[in-house]
Amino acid sequence: MIARVAVWEPMPDDDRQWVIDAAKAVPGVLNAYHLVDPATGNGLSVAFFDDDVDADEVKAAISRRAEEIGWNDVPRPSPKSETFYRVIRNG
Numbered sequence: 001m002i003a004r005v006a007v008w009e010p011m012p013d014d015d016r017q018w019v020i021d022a023a024k025a026v027p028g029v030l031n032a033y034h035l036v037d038p039a040t041g042n043g044l045s046v047a048f049f050d051d052d053v054d055a056d057e058v059k060a061a062i063s064r065r066a067e068e069i070g071w072n073d074v075p076r077p078s079p080k081s082e083t084f085y086r087v088i089r090n091g
Helices: 017-024 055-068
Strands: 004-009 029-036 043-049 081-086
Touching: 017 029, 017 055, 043 055
Parallel strands: none
Antiparallel strands: 004 043, 004 081, 029 043
């Protein structure tokens, strides 16, 4: 299993369920979470994938959905960082 963690400063404050739905439409995307610190507005985006999922395919699915809904029509923040981890334990 692979985990992708993106750091947002700030986390976009719109309804971002569309991002999770677009990602989960790709086979092998297990789940995704958006976390926010209510005091700062900063957040994390955490997604879990099967080992064989192509992260570029997931990004493309999200980009297609963003285009469909016009999300990119106004300037938006992008993540400060993005890191992929191999999950070695879960429970």
